[in-house]
Amino acid sequence: DKFQSTTIQGASNADEMWTELAALVDMTFAQPETARNFCRRLYHFFVSRNITSEIESDIIVPLADTMIANNYEIKPVLEQLLQSQHFFDMDDSDNSDEIIGGLIKSPVELALQSISFFDLPIPDPMTETQAFFQFYNRGVAQRMFAQANMPLFYPFDVAGYPAYYQAPDFNRQWFNASTIVARYKLPAMLLSGKLTIGGSANQPLGVQLNIADWIKSSGVVSDATDPYVLVQDLLQYMLPESPDSDRFNYFYITVFLDNLPPADWTYEWQNYLDTGDATEVTLALERLINSIMYSAEYQLF
Structure with a gap:
């Protein structure tokens, strides 16, 4: 029986009508499936669109139990989910189960x-x-x-x-x-610093990213003179997971260095620091930033 043989007494006047409605609400929220449905929606929003049978039994059901125990208060449920090993993809060795990087950014x-x-x-x-x-x-x-x-x-x-x-x-x-x-x-x-799209394309955006100055002053890159460290730091911050070696080398060697020796970048960066001329370093940095932000991984979190 979906409603555990619950019987709701029909109302005969206006006052009893509210009692009847309250009984209907109580009956609905007494069902475990009601809480599980709420928790599936929370999971879809915060973690992934995919809910396997294992996730249903190991994650959704315990979350629903917490929700029922707390009279449908959302905060304890979110704390349990967002502090879980599962949320940080640390509950198994499978790095392809779409937990980290499982959602497309709005x-x-x-x-x-x-x-x-x-x-x-x-x-x-x-x-x-x-x-x-x-x-x-x-x-x-x-x-x-x-x-x-x-x-x-x-x-x-x-x-x-x-x-x-x-x-x-x-x-x-x-x-x-x-x-x-x-x-x-x-x-x-x-x-x-331009709109680049729509009927007013190429009109000023109102702001522009000075990428060379940002690399120098933001503190995100620990050692900008070392091209390997620079690319490694940016990928660590900008992508949901660290890429494998082939993917890293694509960003590092093919895109950023443009297949030139690493020493070329070190020379150009030092020249920028000494002279303030950012022309050469900006070309390489814009190639890298464009490539990272164009990547499929950057669209995810």
């Missing part, structure tokens, strides 16, 4: 994480009004969000944005032939 996450990571100098809304409007309205809201299928504060219906709830694809719905263009224009916009 347009908001992709854009704002990039802006925050590179610590872009946001225009002051009081003293740089036009630049602030250009950046946040025409750049962020119209290009980075809306054209990537996430018009901010305007979901397509009351259910929200389909990529958060629509089975079976969930977050994969952030990608289609149209939205992928806006996602992959992001690095070009940040590095060039």
